[in-house]
Amino acid sequence: MKKPVRVAVTGAAGQIGYALLFRIASGEMLGKDQPVILQLLDLPQAQKAVQGVMMELQDCAFPLLDSMIATDNPEVAFKDADIAILVGARPRGPGMERADLLQANAQIFTVQGAALNKVASRDVKVLVVGNPANTNAYIAMKSAPDLPAKNFTAMLRLDHNRAASQLAEKTGKAVRDIEKLCVWGNHSPTMYADYRFATIGGESVKDLINDQDWNANVFLPTVGKRGAAIIEARGLSSAASAANAAIDHIRDWVLGTNGKWVTMGVPSDGSYGIPAETIFGFPVTCENGEYKIVQGLEIDAFSQERIDKTLAELQAEKDGVKDLL
Numbered sequence: 001m002k003k004p005v006r007v008a009v010t011g012a013a014g015q016i017g018y019a020l021l022f023r024i025a026s027g028e029m030l031g032k033d034q035p036v037i038l039q040l041l042d043l044p045q046a047q048k049a050v051q052g053v054m055m056e057l058q059d060c061a062f063p064l065l066d067s068m069i070a071t072d073n074p075e076v077a078f079k080d081a082d083i084a085i086l087v088g089a090r091p092r093g094p095g096m097e098r099a100d101l102l103q104a105n106a107q108i109f110t111v112q113g114a115a116l117n118k119v120a121s122r123d124v125k126v127l128v129v130g131n132p133a134n135t136n137a138y139i140a141m142k143s144a145p146d147l148p149a150k151n152f153t154a155m156l157r158l159d160h161n162r163a164a165s166q167l168a169e170k171t172g173k174a175v176r177d178i179e180k181l182c183v184w185g186n187h188s189p190t191m192y193a194d195y196r197f198a199t200i201g202g203e204s205v206k207d208l209i210n211d212q213d214w215n216a217n218v219f220l221p222t223v224g225k226r227g228a229a230i231i232e233a234r235g236l237s238s239a240a241s242a243a244n245a246a247i248d249h250i251r252d253w254v255l256g257t258n259g260k261w262v263t264m265g266v267p268s269d270g271s272y273g274i275p276a277e278t279i280f281g282f283p284v285t286c287e288n289g290e291y292k293i294v295q296g297l298e299i300d301a302f303s304q305e306r307i308d309k310t311l312a313e314l315q316a317e318k319d320g321v322k323d324l325l
């Protein structure tokens with residue numbers, strides 16, 4: 001048996017946590033031969049609910065689940081963590097302005113970043129799911145100066161998967177055959193899902209669709225507002241699809257993509273004119289536990305405008321929390 005991997009998950013008592021933990025423990029994230037130790041973090045008032053989730057995990061008798069702990073202390077949850085999935089965040093309450101939300105989350109992610117810095121594995125792979133995901137990942141990264149910045153990522157994979165399914169539906173082709181799709185920018189309605197380079201079964205998606213009006217006025221708004229559409233239909237925000245995207249993100253980062261593109265929110269290295277350190281959705285490929293931003297893509301005027309818009313939003317979010325860093 002391989003050495004167990006320590007996976008810390010925050011917000012473990014929440015609805016994404018409930019859709020995520022069982023799949024991690026069953027081996028869907030790191031492989032069917034990889035034992036895991038779950039280190040679960042949630043607020044003090046959620047500890048009883050976490051115990052309930054742990055009872056259910058126990059009752060699954062997962063062969064790959066070595067052990068698990070629950071805590072309300074980030075330094076316990078992140079101790080020696082190899083992977084940290086930061087789901088728990090402060091939701092927007094009644095009368096709360098966007099600026100208040102940013103501040104409340106900034107406080108959570110400075111504490112969690114500092115705890116990761118202190119106790120996690122030096123190779124920890126961090127995925128921030130809790131919103132505003134890109135800015136929360138940036139705050140955690142800046143609060144962990146002893147860890148490599150490249151270890152901090154934000155989840156754009158749900159947007160990527162949503163875009164892929166819309167394209168499959170539009171073209172009548174199988175979603176599994178889509179390649180070279182990417183989503184640029186912030187995990188928010190400003191993100192830019194870009195299918196200019198995408199192929200389905202080797203055919204150009206752009207040529208198959210050949211309708212820029214559909215791109216601008218149907219596809220992008222549908223993908224951008226999909227979260228709101230799910231809330232409207234279900235009365236609750238996306239949970240199973242968000243957990244699935246988190247599994248996809250970590251699995252591909254750890255096990256590789258065999259040259260295929262996926263979207264990850266990663267600290268910019270200046271690629272495509274995105275200021276260094278901005279956590280931005282980019283097309284990446286993964287190999288040997290490392291991601292690489294796909295280089296050399298042509299950015300046309302329409303795409304540049306979209307990229308500028310989502311970048312401006314991220315910069316405004318960053319400005320909103322700069323006093324805390």
Ligand code: NAX
Pocket residue numbers: 010011012013014015016017041042043046087088089090091108128129130131132133155156157158159187227237238239242
């Ligand atoms: P829930 O409200 O069901 O669960 C959140 C859990 O986090 C709760 O158990 C809460 O007690 C816990 N929590 C809050 N503050 C914490 C802290 N400081 N430390 C540890 N735990 C803490 O929300 P859920 O539906 O699970 O969503 C979680 C987050 O994911 C939200 O911020 C949501 O906006 C975000 N999402 C991000 C997505 C993405 O694509 N990046 C998509 C789905 C989702 O909307």
